[in-house]
Amino acid sequence: MIMWLDSLFRPAAPGPLDAVLVGSYTPWLVGLSFLVAAFASLAALMIAQRLSTAAPLARTVWLAAGSASMGGGIWAMHFIGMLAFALPCGVNYSAGLTLLSLLPGMMASAVALRVIGRTDEIGRKRLALSAVLMGAGIGAMHYTGMAAMDIDAVLRYDARLVVLSVVVAVVLAFVSLSIRGLTRRAKAAGGRLLAMAAAAAVMGGAITGMHYTAMHAAVFFPADQPETLVATLPPTTLALLVVVFAVSLATATMAAAVAGRQVETAQALREEISRRAALERDAKAGEARLQAIFDTVVDGIITINERGTILRWSPAAARIFGYGAEETVGNNVSLLMPEPHHSAHDGYLRHFLDTGEAKIIGIGRETVGRRKSGEIFPLELSISQVRLGEEMLFTGIVRDVTERKRVQRELEEAVRGADAANRAKSAFIANVSHEVRTPLNAIIGMAHILMRAGMERSQHDQAAKILNAGRSLLSIINDILDFSKVEAGQLNIEAIELDLERVLQDVADMVVEKVAAKGLELVVDIGADVPLRLVGDPLRLGQILLNYVSNAVKFTQSGEIKVTVRRDDGAGEPAEGRVRLHFAVRDTGIGLSEEARGRLFQPFQQADASTTRRFGGTGLGLVISKRLAEMMGGSVGVESRPGEGSTFWFTAALGVAASAADRKAATPVGLRGRRALVVEDNDSTRTVICDMLRSMTFEVQGAAGGNEAVAATRAALAAGKPFDIVFVDWRMPGMDGIDAVRAIRALYAKDPVSAADLAFVLVTAYGGAEIMHRAARAGVDEILVKPVNPSILLDAASRALGIVGADAVPTDAPDAAIGAQLAGLRILVAEDNPLNQDVARELLTSVGALPDIAENGAVAIERLAAQRYDLVLMDMQMPVMDGLTAVRLLRERPELTTLPVVAMTANAMANDRQACLDAGMNDHLSKPIDPDELYAMVALWAGRAAEAPDGSAEYSLDGAAPSVRRAAAGVPPPFDALGPEIDAAAGLHRVLNRPQLYRSLLDRFRAEQEDSDALIADALAAGNLALAEIIVHTAKGLSAQIGAGELAETAAALEAALRAGETGAETDGLVALYAQALRRALSAIDRAIPQRAARPAGQSSAASLDAPPGTPAAFDPLPPLSAAQEDLLRRLGTLLADDDADAHELVPREGEALRAALGSEAYATLAAAVGRFDFDQGLAVTRRRLDANTTSAAS
Incomplete structure (x- = not known):
């Protein structure tokens, strides 16, 4: 290859370079070659115009003609240029190569024309590509033609000039094609022709420039043995023949292009004429259609100009207004308007034309119109505008809406x-x-x-x-009422703080008897990450759960019912301070078909007719549940298969209470890491209890029965890792729970140390006395009644293992030992509340102490100045002078600096205890006062604390824990009727199980606290938060003392809010909760202990303890009855005498009037009697007041 290139570009002839043959040019032939090239280029460019508009087949023909014209022009220019060049040697041409040299020019021309002949805009890249192809074609044609020369010389090329020749061709071709592109943007025909001529000239220059640059690159050397070549024709003759060929071809091509242009123009004219004719036909058809619409449309169409003159008036407008077109066209549109629009309409138009501010245009609105008859009628009006030349037209669409109105x-x-x-x-x-x-x-x-x-x-x-x-009928009526509220949209959801465990426990309490009667297992499973203190509506939440659980009990004959509560994080991130919970109730009952599931959650619908017949019900419970769930931001659903049970679920978005705490953090340190064994044959219950214990950081192992539990215990002892506590189910197949306790205790007999630390908790769904006694004899420490929740489980584990809080003062010393320690001690009790005074006096007197009572801090300072005391029990909140002030004053006296002072308060917060210590008190005793804690505290600070002897006599049931002892012993009547509202066992324990004293406390609580909710409300209404806090504080201590736990907790929450200075809706909600809890506690007391007559002045509480229940109440002197009051009492007396149940509704409805007529105590007696349907006692109260009024009037 290199040798071949050397043979082309390096001189090979011997001799000096001055031996090169020098040729010469004939000028007129050079000029003629340029003209031929330019003329051929012009023809090709004209063909390019045809390519952009021709059909596909014609485009191919035009492309071939253009390629031939341009290629022939290039070829002709080359040979004319060659003929213009004369050498001092013979020259001839090879016919084959000469004809072959036509092809490169034609091919390059075809590609270039195809590129520039496209209809879209020619970009620079396409121009550059076309120029390169064109330049390459010109070069290829030239050098092919040079190769066709047969001369008596040796031809060589200068490489640099060869490259330059190609560059010249490409650059000039690019310029030419760019100029050709200008013809697309030229608007005038002259401009397009001029641009095309310029492009043709430049293209001709490109062809000739390349040729003559390439000829300059050719070097001719004499041949070693020259041949004598004779030309067939003279150069001039050949040149003329080539010119004739090229010009004829270009002329023919141009003529064809012009003819084609004319044909296309004629065709375009014919098509345009046809198109316009079609448009005219379409316009006439469209006009006919528009006229038809205009004539038949129901809405009136009115066109006016900018002066308000009506130009068009549709038939519908004539029907609406009553005017014909001849009466309106040409008149002002205001004739269709009543005042004030009639006079102001032209002003509206002028305002719009001046400012462009539209009030109606483009905006549909209702207004009024006036018919020809003068009738004013309502209409809808929408207006559009259009500008036609210099005139603005407005078209209004009018619709008569009289009928619609x-x-x-x-x-x-x-x-x-x-x-x-x-x-x-x-x-x-x-x-x-x-x-x-x-x-x-x-x-x-x-x-x-x-x-x-x-x-x-x-x-x-x-x-x-x-x-x-x-009760069943009452439940149905309640469902109907709730459904009526749902329909009326009057069902409201509260947002108050609630205890989730309490809600679930209340639901369980209401169905536990039915569950036990059917032998079912009720399991409650609360997720470890579910907060227990929430903000929501506990009543409605419990209503949904109760409906689900009741249905599950109803449709389940065997197996279990499991209530689960989980966080519903899959429904999106809830708002801050809120949580979305998923509640589900799963049963192992009859299940539901897909068809039956579709009927659920619809009014008065159940699974099927047979279900209604077999199980009863209104079919409203699920409807109400669905609505309640939706009102709580959730939804409901059911998953079920026939024979496989059902899972009813709902979700609710609830607030997280500020008091919500982490369960692990709430676990006492003494319980963390303890080893627990859970013995339960039901898999679900065992799993739930194990998970709860693990969340409290216990090490847990499960066993499915008594034998498995014994084996697990034996393995734990062998491994040196004995269990600390055992939770065992009572009823299990094979070995029951109590037998399992005895068997496990037997294994521990050889290890007294571990046996002493082992605690047992019996888990059962039955809480009868027989179970209590059996458990106590077996050495069970605690009894848990199913279903179990985390708080109950934690409390039971704490009590069973003897783990108490840091503030507790544990003591189980027997009464004899306590009496020996405290006998003769002089103790000053500073307490303002009479009930608490009685409790303290009784508790201290019973162990031989000598209590002295001071009703406030000031009196306590006086008593301390008058005589010596061994100990002071000081209440923190008292009138005149509080406990903190009193202790500061007494510490200022040198003789009292060492006197032990123990605070007594219902505030058990850490900052309250610290305030006591900072003021100078020695210790702190939380209310309600537990006797054991009181005795231990007094003995400790009076210097008489003693160790309890071994084998404490207090354990009279084979070493059972106190909680089991008290439960086994039962609560004596009438206190067993107090129900769940008041923990009678706890209340009795605080008064050393003295029924008369406890009854006296209940009576006094009822008398003193009956109106406390009203007093609190009055104080808040007057803006006296301090007074309200004192009332609540007193109620909190007293309610805790008698065992009213719910009321004490509610009072504590209200007191905390008042102390923080909170007012408004949140405080009002707490007051309402307090009032509800108070009424429940008072109702429980009334249920157990009917009110007795008021004591005569000076009679002690103890003297009245033996008054028989139901004794009619005595009355303080009251003013004479008004006529209305007397009529009300006589009407009530008639109802009571007839045993008419309307009395049950009348008493609460006329409560204020009856209270004013009877007095507070007598009214309370009446309300309690009627509430329990003791109409005889209610009648006695009523008649006594009427008789007293008659006697007073007679005297």
Whole structure:
């Protein structure tokens, strides 16, 4: 290859370079070559114009013609240029190569024309590509033609000039094609022709420039043996022949292009004429259609100009307004308008034309119009605008809405009628409910009283059936009322702080008997990450859960019912301070088909008709549950298969209370890491209890039965890792729980140290006395009643293992030892509340101490100045002078600096204890006062503390824990009727199990606290937060003393809010909760201990303890009755004498009037008596007041 290139570009002839043959040019032939090239280029460019508009087949023909014209022009220019060049040697041409040299020019021309002949805009890249192809084609043609020369010389090339020749061709071709591109943007025909001529000239220059540059690159050397070549024709003749060929070809091509242009123009004219004719036809058809629409449209169409003159008037407008077109066209549109629009319309138009501010245009609105008859009618109007030349036109679409307005009024009247009917229905339901509930309350009350009276077994069963039927009917009525509220949109959701465990426990308490009767297992599983203190509506939350659980019990014959609560994090991130919970109730009952599931959550629908017949119910519970869940920001659903049970679920978005705490953090240090064994045959229950214990940092192992538990215990002892506590189910197949306790204790007999530390908790769904006694004899420390929740489980584990808080003062010393320690001690008790004074006096006197009472801090300072005391028990909040002030003053006296002072307060917060210590007190005793803690504290600070002897006599049931002892012993009547509202066992324990003293405390609590909720509300209304806090503080201590735990907790929350200075809706909600808890506690007291007559002045509380229940109440002197009060009492007396259940509704409804007539204590007696359907006692109270009024009037 290199040798071949050397042979082309390096001189090979011997001799000096001055031997090079020098040629010469004929000028007119050089000029002729340029003209031929330019003319051929012009023809090709004209063909390029045809390419952009021609059809595909014609485009191919035009491309071939253009390629031939341009290629022939290049070829002709080359040979004319060669003929213009004369050498001093013979020259001839090879016919084959000469013809072949036509092809490169034609091919390059075809590609270039194809690129520039496209219809879209020519970019620089396409121009550059075309120029390169064109330059390459010109070069290829030239050098192919040079190769066709047959000369008596040796031809060589200068490489630099060869490259330059190609560059010249490419650059000039680019310039030419760029100029050609200008013809696309030239608008005038002359401009396009001029641009095309310039492009042709430059292209001709490109061809000739390349040729003559390439000829300059050619070097001719004499041949070693020259041949004699004879030309066939003279150069001039050949040149003329080539010119004739090239010009003829270009001329023919140009003529064809011009002819094609004319044909296309004619065709375009024909098409344009056809198109315009079609457009005219379409326009006429469109006009006809528009006219048809204009004539037939229901809405009126009115066109006006900018002066308000009507230009067009549709038939519909004529029907609407009553005017014909001849009466309106040409007139001002204001004739269609009533005042004030009639006079102001032209001003509206001028304002729009001046400012462009549109008030109606483009905006549909309702207005009024005036018919020809003068009638004013409502219409809808929308206006559009269009500018035609210099004139602005406005078209209005008018619709008569008279009929629609009439229908709308009728619909509104129908809606009002429907609302009235709905209200009437709701009122009817409420009235029917009232009328049904009144005798139903009597039925339930009387059945309850009958069951408590001595009756034969068959009669007792009949009364129980009446009671159950009444309760079932009451539940149905409640469902109907709730559904009525749902329909009326009057069902409200509260947002108050709630205890999730308490809600679940209340639900469990209401179904536990039915669960036990069917032998089912009820499991409650709360996720470890679920906060227990929430903000929501506990009543409605419990209502949904109770509905689900009750249905599960109803449709489940065997197996278990599991209630689970989990965080629902998959539903999106809740707002800060809130949590979305997923509640589910799963049963192992009959299950539901897909068809049956589709009918659920619909009013009055159950699974199927047979379900309603077999199980009863209204079919409203799930509807109400769905609505309640939606109101709490959640949803409901069910998953079920026939025969596989069902899972009913709902979600709710609830607030997280500020008091919510982490369960692990709440676990006492002494419990963390303890080893626990859970013995339970039910897998779900065992898993739930194990998970709860693990969340409290216990090490947990599970066992499915007694034998497995014994094996696990034996393995733990062998490994040196004995269990610290065992939770064991009572009823298990094979070995029951109590037998398992005995078997495990036997394994520990050889290890007394481990046995002493081992605690047992019996878990059972039954809490009867027989179980309590059996458990106590077996050495069970605690008893848990299913279902178990985390708080109950933690408390039970703490008590069983003897783990107490840092503030507790544990002591189990027997009474004899306590008496020996405290006898003769002089103790000053500074306490303002009489009830607490009685408690302290009784507790201290019973162990031989000598208590002295001071009603406030100032009196306590006086007593301390008058005589010596061994100890002071100081309440922190008292009138006149509080405890903190009093202790600061007494510490200022040198003789009292060492006197032990123990604070007594219901505030058990760390900052309260620190305030006591900072003031100079020695220790702190939390209310309600526990006797054991009181005695231990007094003995400790009076210097008489002693170690309790071994084998404490307090354990009278084989070493059982105190909680088991008290439960096994039971609560004596009448305190067993206090119910869950008041923990009678705890209250009795605080007064050393003295029934008379405890009864006195309950009576006094009722008398002193009955109106405390009203007093609190009055103080808050007056803005006296300090007074309200004192009232609440007193109520908190007293309620805790008698065992009213719920009331004490509510009072504590309210006191904390008042102390923080909080007012408003949150405090009002706490006051409402306090009032509800107070009423429940008072009702429990009234239920257990009917109110007795007021004591005569000077009679002690102890003197009245033996007054028989039901004794009519005595009355303080009251003013004479008004006529209205006397009429009310006589009406009530008539109802009571007739045993009419309307009395049960009258008493609370006329409560304020009756209280004013009877006095607070007598009214309380009346309300309690009527509330328990003791109409005889209520009648006695009423008649006594009437008799007293008659006597007073006679005197």
